[in-house]
Amino acid sequence: MDILSDLLLGAQTAFSFSNLAYCLLGVFLGTAIGVLPGLGPTATIAMLLPVTFGLAPETALIMLAGIFYGAQYGGSTTAILVNLPGESSSVVTALDGYQMARKGQAGKALATAAIGSFVAGSIATVLITFFAPMLSHIALAFGPHEYFSLMVLGLMASVVLASGSLLHAVGMIILGLILGLIGTDTNSGEMRFTFGMFELADGISFVIVAMGVFGLGEILSNLEDETERSTVKARITGLMPRREDFRRMMAPVLRGTGIGAVLGILPGGGAMLASFAAYALEKKVSHHPEQFGNGAIEGVAGPESANNAGAQTSFIPMLTLGIPSNPVMALMIGALIMQGIQPGPSVIQEQPVLFWGLIVSMWVGNLMLLVLNLPLIGLWVKMISIPYRYLYPCIVAFCMIGVFSLNNASFDIWLMGLFGIAGYLLRKLDCEPAPLLLGFVLGPMLEEHLRRAMLVSKGDATAFLTRPISAVLLLVALLMVVSILAPAVRAKRAEAFVEDE
Amino acid sequence: MKTLRMMALGGALLATALAGPATAQDFPAKPVTVIVPFAPGGASDTIARLATQAMQPTFAQPLVVENKPGANGAVGAAQVVRAKADGYTIMQASIGTYGINPALQPNLPYDPRADLEMLTIAVRTPNVLVTRPTLEADSVDALIAALKAEPETMLFASSGTGSSDHLTSELFWQVTGTSGIHVPYKGGGPAQIDIMGGHADVSFQNLGAVAGFVRDGKMKMLAIAAAERSPEFPDIPTFRELGIEGMEVYSWQGFSAPKGIDPAAKETLASAITAALKTPAVAEQLKGMGFEVLANSPAEADAFVAQEIDRWAEVVKAGNITPEQ
Known part of the structure; x- marks a missing residue:
């Protein structure tokens, strides 16, 4: 019963008064800054990092972790209320969450996100407690081939995201892939499509594209027609989910948790896929796939749970291997180093107070997030009934601050403006931005892993099929294509038969 | 009591009088920005933050770390080079920014030898x-x-x-x-x-x-790839011991300022930074990250950077690894 005594040690740490207070402070600050469009967990933690220097290491980490979940949750709030996803994981939350908000169900959508996140966070924490050291082996089993196949699977899943025309969706994905090519080529070190601008050498940040295409694009198209503004017009019906909503929510939450927990462990960008994969799965298993994209509660519950479960399990590679799985974890490692702790395989043995304290505080933090946010829902919902002429200038201003905070560069603000115009045109052309963003996120990783896999296997493409994990992932991707195409093929065939007769 | 206060007042007046009009001797008269051309959380950022934190108690003005990531440090370095050479904008960057970019990228918007003056090479590993x-x-x-x-x-x-x-x-x-x-x-x-x-x-x-x-x-x-074995791994040989010459390679980090900085301001900054790096607490933390504190003089640092650029330019040429192939 080693684990029990470890957990007790963790509980003693996490439940000390000052650690509880800092956890609450972190969760609160994270939520408060995270709801501002464009300011995601990375920017929030980078800003608040100096605050933690004077604290004990475990307190600092507990507070930073609190900021991380808080900001992540705050980001979903903005995605649902004003259709502004601050990071890749909340893009899919915006799809159905914003539609729910437009139907006057913003409160329900927010509550679903909060409850789903809490359940997912709790389950993922238990997973980490019992299996963290074992799970770190999964991270090592994934080489370039496996990652490439995983990305292919993600790309296939992204087609499912589209609720409109399949052709438009595919076009958007390809456009996203092309945009993702901008920047320095990993293999040759050559800059591609940067027009000699060093500002583009590291590629375009996801936040810039998302803020531009989603946020500014939406605002521009709303300016056009005063009568059809798509902010929340409908009367607000019910802040809290009803019993039947809970019934619809439970299975998606659990499925989302499973997907998120597994993908979160992979440091090579697996966590990014979690919410997309969960959405695709929910749409596939649903009896009413036509509701997706029009405010399906499952489309919020699944991805939000996946996202939060992934956020928890992404601590595993950081704590057990000392390897960051995303920029937030890189910051946490930086914070630990400043505290004189070298994260790595030996952290669990050498810093048991830190490790177990953090794990228990993860659960505490998730609970605090729930307690803090459920009462706030009423406030958020009122916020979006602020008149258009006040709300939208504020959103634009915050978008600019958020984008500027990425690299402290005004170049990025201009770039966001450009993407805003693009977003407006795409809307006019009836093209959805979500597949574009997924292509944009996946493209660079797809290329990187493909080229590395080909280097590693010395040009032998069959390695994708001879390596078991990779082969299984590709098979699932193939099945997914078949399942997407099958209805279309069947419809065509039916048509053909009609013509024959 | 009264005399004591008078004396203190007199002393303060005297000090002000000695300092003279507002010249470079007054440096620093406003906050100093330390540009880190990499994302927060990395080695360059951590070293900048550790050093400025240790400098702060005795430094007259706030030291602000600003991250300007992009193109292996080229974006931030270009900004530092464009800044006024008054000592209020300095940079903390890595071997890549100073030593390798110039060897690798022909169109680099800065030349560390012509546009920057080194303050110190802070650490190496x-x-x-x-x-x-x-x-x-x-x-x-x-x-x-x-x-x-x-x-x-x-x-x-x-x-x-x-x-x-x-x-x-x-x-x-x-x-x-x-x-x-x-x-x-x-x-x-x-x-x-x-x-x-x-x-x-x-x-x-x-x-x-x-x-x-x-x-x-x-x-x-x-x-x-060091001159001597590491005390942490006494069994691991150096390349020279194995009869392989020319394989001494360190990754390093250093502070610099735009070319033409006032010598007095340069001296103030260089001595404050090196003193901070040498404080036992900072040195201990850096050691935990695997870094050895160098904290050499500006002249030594300049010579070292020039030498590194030449060395890597040769390797890049021999290996034919310029991006424009």
């Missing part, structure tokens, strides 16, 4: 030769023999094309007459994972970054 745990070769000799037996087969992971560890691999191939396949990653972390997972064979990594993995048996360390 040797690169070490590590392999996946399952590799048969147990020594550098065995590795070289294996590389010679099957040229162009072993996978050398690096943290990116043109990174310090990539160029170290190139240098290794050049001085030992061997060859391999260079597999670039995006950053050191993913490269280290693939070494541990056995997806790549060999890599040159910073000692501090892999020390924990080696101790844990997740990687094998064959040699250290």
Whole structure:
């Protein structure tokens, strides 16, 4: 019963008064800054990092972790209320969450996100407690081939995201892939499509594209027609989910948790896929796939749970291997180093107070997030009934601050403006931005892993099929294509038969 | 009591009078911005923050760390070069920004030798030769023999094309007459994972970054590219001991200011930074990250940077690894 005594040690740490207070402070600050469009967990933690220097290491980490979940949750709030996803994981939350908000169900959508996140966070924490050291082996089993196949699977899943025309969706994905090519080529070190601008050498940040295409694009198209503004017009019906909503929510939450927990462990960008994969799965298993994209509660519950479960399990590679799985974890490692702790395989043995304290505080933090946010829902919902002429200038201003905070560069603000115009045109052309963003996120990783896999296997493409994990992932991707195409093929065939007769 | 106060007042007046009108002697008269041309949380950022934190109590003005990431430090460095050379904008950056970018990128918007003056080389850490745990070769000799037996087969992971560890691999191939396949990653972390997972064979990594993995048996360390053995790994030989010359490679970090900075301001900054780096608490923390504090003089630092640029330019040329191939 080693684990029990470890957990007790963790509980003693996490439940000390000052650690509880800092956890609450972190969760609160994270939520408060995270709801501002464009300011995601990375920017929030980078800003608040100096605050933690004077604290004990475990307190600092507990507070930073609190900021991380808080900001992540705050980001979903903005995605649902004003259709502004601050990071890749909340893009899919915006799809159905914003539609729910437009139907006057913003409160329900927010509550679903909060409850789903809490359940997912709790389950993922238990997973980490019992299996963290074992799970770190999964991270090592994934080489370039496996990652490439995983990305292919993600790309296939992204087609499912589209609720409109399949052709438009595919076009958007390809456009996203092309945009993702901008920047320095990993293999040759050559800059591609940067027009000699060093500002583009590291590629375009996801936040810039998302803020531009989603946020500014939406605002521009709303300016056009005063009568059809798509902010929340409908009367607000019910802040809290009803019993039947809970019934619809439970299975998606659990499925989302499973997907998120597994993908979160992979440091090579697996966590990014979690919410997309969960959405695709929910749409596939649903009896009413036509509701997706029009405010399906499952489309919020699944991805939000996946996202939060992934956020928890992404601590595993950081704590057990000392390897960051995303920029937030890189910051946490930086914070630990400043505290004189070298994260790595030996952290669990050498810093048991830190490790177990953090794990228990993860659960505490998730609970605090729930307690803090459920009462706030009423406030958020009122916020979006602020008149258009006040709300939208504020959103634009915050978008600019958020984008500027990425690299402290005004170049990025201009770039966001450009993407805003693009977003407006795409809307006019009836093209959805979500597949574009997924292509944009996946493209660079797809290329990187493909080229590395080909280097590693010395040009032998069959390695994708001879390596078991990779082969299984590709098979699932193939099945997914078949399942997407099958209805279309069947419809065509039916048509053909009609013509024959 | 009264006399004491009078004396203190007099002393203060005298000090003000001696300081004279507002000239460079007054430096610093406003906050100093330390540009870090990398994302927060990395080595360059951590060193800037540790150093400024230790400087702050005795430094008259706030020191503000500002991250300006992009293009391996080129975006931030270009901004520093454009800034006024008054000592209020300085930079903390890595070997890549100072020593390798100029060798690698012909269109670089700055030249460290012409546009920057070094304040100090803050720290350095040797690169070490590590392999996946399952590799048969147990020594550098065995590795070289294996590389010679099957040229162009072993996978050398690096943290990116043109990174310090990539160029170290190139240098290794050049001085030992061997060859391999260079597999670039995006950053050191993913490269280290693939070494541990056995997806790549060999890599040159910073000692501090892999020390924990080696101790844990997740990687094998064959040699250290330093002048002397590391006290932490007394059994690991240096390349020179193995009869391989020219394989002393350190990754380093240094502070600099735009060319033409006032000598008095430069002196103030350089002595404050080096004093901060040498405080036992900071040195101890840096040691924990695998860094050895150098904190040399501005003149030594300038000479060192020029020497590094020449050295890597040669490796880049011999290995034909310019991006414009």
